[in-house]
Amino acid sequence: MKNLILSMLVLCISLLPLNASVYKGQKYFKKNCLSCHGKALVFVTEKSYDQWMKYLDVNGDVIYNLHNNVDEAALSMKYFNSQKYRISIGHYRDFFLEYANDTGNIPACE
Numbered sequence: 771m772k773n774l775i776l777s778m779l780v781l782c783i784s785l786l787p788l789n790a791s792v793y794k795g796q797k798y799f800k801k802n803c804l805s806c807h808g809k810a811l812v813f814v815t816e817k818s819y820d821q822w823m824k825y826l827d828v829n830g831d832v833i834y835n836l837h838n839n840v841d842e843a844a845l846s847m848k849y850f851n852s853q854k855y856r857i858s859i860g861h862y863r864d865f866f867l868e869y870a871n872d873t874g875n876i877p878a879c880e
């Protein structure tokens with residue numbers, strides 16, 4: 771039993787995104803998007819690579835516009851209006867594209 775847990779742990783660690791930017795994207799997502807979009811990895815894997823490419827186009831404006839003037843998204847606008855959001859777009863992109871549902875990358879550990 772102990773060995774099993776240990777090998778699971780080793781497996782999890784070795785499956786952590788090699789790319790620090792992917793990891794950052796996931797971290798930012800948890801902090802800024804999770805409250806409305808549920809479990810990060812479920813949300814990400816709902817969409818394909820091409821879909822995410824479209825959402826992340828024009829430097830974040832597509833996602834910005836999806837939230838702007840939407841009542842249920844009102845609470846997110848403080849963040850979307852901030853410089854922080856624009857700076858983080860590259861990390862979101864790396865995270866979303868890494869786990870898009872047609873990449874074959876399966877997020878094993880959260």
Ligand code: HEC
Binds near residue numbers: 799802803806833836
């Ligand atoms: C306060 C709640 C809220 C937060 C926080 C929020 N969103 Fe959303 N988001 C929404 C709502 C509501 C919609 C649906 C808008 C519509 O249907 O017009 C949406 C739609 C989307 C969509 C369109 C696809 C889909 O599945 O609906 C994407 C992509 C998205 N959000 C990404 C993000 C990202 C990335 C963040 C964090 C940076 C984020 N959202 C933070 C409320 C939120």
